Amino acid sequence: MRDSEQLMARVRAQGGKATPQRVAVWRALEHDQTHPTAEDLYARLKVTMPTLSLTTVYHVLNELVEWGELRRFDIGDGHIHFDPDTAPHAELICLRCHRVMDAPAGVGMPAETLPNELAGYRIITRTEQYFGYCPDCRQAMRIGSQGRPRSALHGRSTGDAGD
């Protein structure tokens, strides 16, 4: 995601307005590597901007996504998560507890390989997601299959995938 200076220029060039709400959301996203949800950001921002509405947060996030400045993704926990890091990079996602973390440096394709165009699409960014089982879930699956370390929306089937 570009910094607020550049986004401000972009919005104005388009006939839009650089409102405090927009800028606040932009700033909150800068350097955020926690893959927050809309609610997460709303909760954070509400402290210093009590009049902010959740609707606005959604609106600003959606327009950033459409601009290709922000990436939204589903990790299976029932919430949409956002990531301002549009530099091509990889993520690790646990199939069982839905934990996400950025992959260690060096994993995934180098950024320079991002093509400008593919099958007629103008390419803006790329992401790589690696799915598997995190250390905790591997352990839990070995022992039995009772508990789920973190927010698994609601328990379901009895995972087993060998190890």
Place this chain on the structure above:
Amino acid sequence: MRDSEQLMARVRAQGGKATPQRVAVWRALEHDQTHPTAEDLYARLKVTMPTLSLTTVYHVLNELVEWGELRRFDIGDGHIHFDPDTAPHAELICLRCHRVMDAPAGVGMPAETLPNELAGYRIITRTEQYFGYCPDCRQAMRIGSQGRPRSALHGRSTGDAGD
């Protein structure tokens, strides 16, 4: 995703049952490259299995995902889409109309580079998603910014990303 033979074996080995509903969903997914939603599959299956319930479809899909046999992903249209192709491959997703298509062969990292383990995670599969603007949307954005070719949930901001 493995074929129904193998899945049947897997389910039985785990003390589960190979019910007609499960097998029907499995079969429906085989060779499906349309990135269907749960509703899509339900509609298709209901024709030949009128008693099937949507809840079951969701249930079967979720367990496949947790087993690492199926991948779920968000393309921004408000529906979760599924893809049985767990062989590492890439997808193109339009930021404006949310159209998805598999990337041309050769795009993305070769399957052989899938690591067994990363940062303690047992890796099962990987996906690469390329985000940009499809040919239709590029054209529409050039002309003006009125219509949206396909299912854009509900219109929102006025996309513009240069071309």
Place this chain on the structure above:
DNA sequence: ATCTCATTTATAATGGTTACAGATAACAAA
């Protein structure tokens, strides 16, 4: 044929996200 328990079904509930319309304020122009 019978038993058991995983699975299915139908329905209700949940809750994340978006629609809507009126109020607000950013920016341009005078």
Place this chain on the structure above:
DNA sequence: TTTGTTATCTGTAACCATTATAAATGAGAT
């Protein structure tokens, strides 16, 4: 600085995809 235009924001209501629940079913074992 004042005014006007209109993009944006707010609060509320609505939507609808997905999941919870509990009773009914039937797959597979004995």
